[in-house]
Amino acid sequence: MALDLRDSVVVITGASSGIGRATALAFAAEGARLVLASRGREALADVERACRERLADYQKNNADLQRAADVLVVPADIGDPAAVDELTRATLERFGRIDVWVEAAAVGIAGPLGSEPVDELRRLVDTNVLGATLCARSAVTVFRAQGHGVLVLVGSLLSVFPNPVIPLYSMSKFAVRGLALSLQQEVARHPRIRVCLLMPGTVDTPFFQRSANHSGRRLRAIPPAYAPERLAARILAVARHPRRQTTVGVVSHLMLAAHRLAPRTAESVIGWWGGAFVTGSSAVPPGPGAIFEPLSRGAVHGGYRRGRVRRRLGTWLGSRT
Template identity: 70%
Template sequence: MVRRGTLRGAVVLITGASSGIGRATALAFAAEGARLVLASRSQDALAEVEHECGARGGQVLVVPTDIADPAAVERLTRLAVQRFGHVDVWVEAAAVGVAGPLGSESVDEVRRLVDTNVFGTVLCARAAMATFQAQGSGVLVLLGSLLSVFPNPLVPLYSMTKFAIRGLALNLQQEVARRPGIRVCLVMPGPVDTPFFERAANHSGRQLRAIPPAYAPERLAAAILACARRPRRQVTTGVVSHLALVAHRMAPRVTESLVARWSAAFLTKPVAAAATSGSLFDAPPTGAVQGGYRRIRVRRRFGEWLGVAQARRNRRTSS
């Protein structure tokens, strides 16, 4: 069980750990001295993260895993418990994307999207909850999106999957309401600067990009660490994201319309792009934390610094 004020020695399992928010989260937990179980489809990309986390002092077990495969998820859970004896925190961060109007994608792409984002998340949540119930404690962190609240007509199927994750989180939170040792947290990022956009299946006819203002992945990692220390029902990061949620409570229809128009307009660059399935079916051989969509160096470094500073502040306030 995570001790109040420290994550040192905590066993943290992270899916989608080879890239983006998952990778940033793995590095942040490693810096805290956590023991890590890292999963993604790419063994080579996991080896990169293993080396980086080891350099920060974390103990690491890497398990190449396709979360859409029930046998693979069962193996991931078994190896984690065999190695470390238990799991304190399970961070479900694996996801794939499809962009384009409904009907522009193939049926196989729809199946792969749902298999990973919905079915895979369910498999991992089942495994996490069974593990936590057996040991009497644990924190499940589901990585959702503001697109589980706001529509974006350019990514209707991806948004649909995030609505499903939010629904799962809300139901699990009620399920564990009378089990004080088990908590379920929903992290809902707004736009984040990760490689996700270049790896998504793209049928929009234009080049994808992170919707401005794209936040640093390190800031989301800090929010996830805060949930591990002091679980919260729902969290987001960034002034714009918080303002959007407040506006939605006050005027939902107007806010949904404005956000949908903004996000659809700025999700692409005015550059023609051929249709592609991205990394839906084939895992990328390498990974990265950032996607390179924040062009100004000062802004990139400030976002990284702010994420680290938030993690340190959360550590102090929890102790």
């Protein structure tokens, strides 16, 4: 039976920007009860306002929905166990259950291994690996107690195709993929508890501007970069009808098919493509980006789909998923 998103309770981490923000807005448009988490209070307040507007529009078109626009904001660093516990506690205290947990928070580091300071490496592991694990642990614990729930872990195709320019981020997504596969086996005997892994290719989000960068060149989205709304729509789809593993876009599907047929060749070619196009021609000094600082204002898009050819190519490819 498909989940009715209108009355579902949905926790979204990394909700202030990129895929997380797009997902929050998409669930709001379906009338879900939302719990939004990220490090930045100001950015969370901004996305909260946008979600309440979407919920208000939903209510106008659904007169039978007789409840307030439920949005709970919980500032939280998911790399902090106490913060994740508080996020879970606050959600259960407010709503009594969790139907869907979307773990979309992540930070990035670019550059050869060893070019990054250890504190940046620790920040990446704390967020992308420890944070994803803490969220999954809390979600699955709640799901077992209540007998149902869907956990969506936002991974990456970089968990299959390593990229030499962003090796640490790729490593962290291998860990998320391993966590998802293991949890799927763990909950296999619970038909109403599902763990879903979303493995997108490059997405047009502010992730690249915010990442720590020691590559010497400005970071950019590897073409073709998909719109975050495409990913949000797929997350809603797997919340309704859970799937073990999924991706978005014909190019992503072709990459996975190529890897099944000729893994070494696919990894070599796609690794070269990703390494060549994740940086631009502009030189930039090394720096930590925004991986240590919470956002004061978030955004869905990164601005990498503005070119006419790229936009048309992305639309054409997206229509053939």
